[in-house]
Amino acid sequence: MSGSQRPVRVRIAPSPTGDPHVGTAYIGLFNLAFARKHGGKFILRIEDTDQTRSTRKSEEMIFRSLRWAGIAYDEGPDIGGPFGPYRQSERLPLYQKEAAELVRRGNAYKCTCTPERLEALREEQKKAKQNPGYDGRCRDRDPAEVDKEIAGGAPHVVRLKVPREGVTVVTDLLRGRVEFENKGIDDQVLLKTDGFPTYHLANVVDDHHMQITHVIRGEEWITSTPKHVLLYAGFGWEAPEFCHLPLLRNEDKSKVSKRKNPTSLVFYERCGILPAALRNYLGMMGWTMPDGREVFTLDEMIANFDLGRISLGGPVFDLKKLFWLNGKYLREVVSTEDYLAALRQSQASDEYLKKVITLVKERVDKLEDFFDYGSYFFCGSVRCDVKELVPKGRTADEIAGALAELVERIDKQFAWNKDVLEQMGRTLADEKGWKAKDLFAPIRVAITAKNATPPLFDTMELIGKEVCRRRLREAIALLRAPPAKDPTPPKAAN
RNA sequence: GUCCCCAUCAUCUAGAGGCCCAGGAUGCGGCCCUUUCAAGGCUGAAACGCGGGUUCGAAUCCCGCUGGGGACACCA
16 A cells, blocks of 8 residues: 555546436545545546547536536636646547557557457457457567557557466455456557547546546446556556545345436436435445534535445445435425525426417416426426327337337437437337327327417427436336236236 | 356335344335325334354354355447
């Protein structure tokens, strides 16, 4: 363990690929608490080394959501700092230089194996019931020969040269000593063909150059930590302390996922969870106040923060308890003035109201009917009638299946606007060979619980992805639920 | 499959050898309060996965099993 007394610097390093994740806020909160407790700095670094998936839109949403949640960082792409740039795509020369250095030191090597060969290799290994992993073909070749091939135009990557013998020890602040046999560690790609680093390289290089002292991250990373340890050693750098936090879980204990839980921070903002309540709730995932208090502020958490109080069982993210806690804040700590302000901001901003007005004004002729007509613009769930969900000639099963398919496509599609939605809807209807209205009518009912509404996709765009997604899922559940109990149930035939 | 991590009520957890026939909170049931619904108060059901050790004594330490999770990409 390093005995250095460097000033504490910690970071979170989300990748901007999709909606801002509640797990990012969770890990961020613990990093923040740790940094504050020790008078250190908390940094946000954007890990956008995956060119195919990273987007600026997603990155902006991360900034926004963290700001909303009150998880404030001291340094980051949008606010700068002395160790920038804080976006990995802007640090490329550094990784390339360091990768070359590692090759020079003999701890990494160039590899010209094609993705096709690797794919075939994996297939073979799978068939032979061996563990998948790089076979070291280029590792054992004469470097001059490989260089010649590269000079001739062959694309190449740089791989970590993992010792074939021995063990690599990871020291985790919560778990102690964890050993990994080197022969079980793959020769990880460090620099991709496109010249971008992989997570492993970028992460280690940046943590070193940004003088990160403690890496506090999700448990999912623990098995790749030996690679990082090897990298630090390979560079001759002092490694930071590692601390792997338990993962947030779905009800079935699997890693929290959007299929089974709302994972987007946007969801929590939209449904009116108070940032203070969210922080409080996240703070009790795996951690407790020494006196057992369940309601506490961020400052109180910081004052009492101690990694040693973290319990290692993966906590199930329980929406019900979050809602209870939020209710407690709403009724006990928020003044009527603050309540009004929060309501205006979260449920009825002028901006939002204006958009609703443009959709509703031509369909209503007395103001008193406004909220009734457009009730679905102002609520979370909508109680729709199962029977209304199923058009004539279609079965509940079919509709449930179609809506489920729609939700899946929504999940894959980051963008959200009426054109995208309409195209998605029409494509789905076409694929099923359905008339558009056989699909659109159930969607309308699922989203609004009504048959008469403004144009469906305008309505959905305005209501937003998070709320629409939730309502769709609720409709699916309704369709798949066993039929409501009949007072006089017919005798079952089987 | 291989490697790694984890293991107290349904859920979040307290518990670092005797204070524990296990405490708090959510959720669930009951009662009270109340014009209603909430909220609030009181109250009930509800857990140390199993088997071996160590010890005068184990939820707490050790080992095994079982169970759960995670990781095995030119994604992070």
